[in-house]
Amino acid sequence: MIRAKLFVVFAALAIAACTAARPARYSITDSKTYEAALFRQNCMICHGPEGEGKTLEDGRVIPNIRDGEHKYKTEKDIYDHITNGGNGMVPFRNILTERERNLLVQFVLNDLRGPAS
Numbered sequence: 001m002i003r004a005k006l007f008v009v010f011a012a013l014a015i016a017a018c019t020a021a022r023p024a025r026y027s028i029t030d031s032k033t034y035e036a037a038l039f040r041q042n043c044m045i046c047h048g049p050e051g052e053g054k055t056l057e058d059g060r061v062i063p064n065i066r067d068g069e070h071k072y073k074t075e076k077d078i079y080d081h082i083t084n085g086g087n088g089m090v091p092f093r094n095i096l097t098e099r100e101r102n103l104l105v106q107f108v109l110n111d112l113r114g115p116a117s
Contacts, residue, residue: 026111035107038100042092051112060088066112078105 046062053064072078085091
């Protein structure tokens with residue numbers, strides 16, 4: 001009887017753990033959205049396939065645009081940086097349209113960084 005009760009309790013905990021799991025992290029690589037395609041075509045070469053940045057052989061650090069502290073936090077700051085470049089990043093003002101740059105800003109804020117928790 002005790003074994004049966006323990007089994008039921010553990011089964012209930014296991015089910016609860018599965019249903020309370022965090023949603024899967026957004027995958028740029030697997031996404032079919034236009035914004036993800038823009039990222040793969042223009043940003044992935046430096047920021048990596050999932051936007052997690054990297055350290056180059058010469059020691060320069062390409063920032064992680066998903067996690068941690070961010071230098072550019074507001075829509076305006078991110079848009080200006082994409083448009084004008086700087087700190088080693090090329091300007092995209094003549095590569096991407098205004099609409100595409102705005103889409104990437106929203107992509108970074110909403111899909112990669114997600115809402116503040």
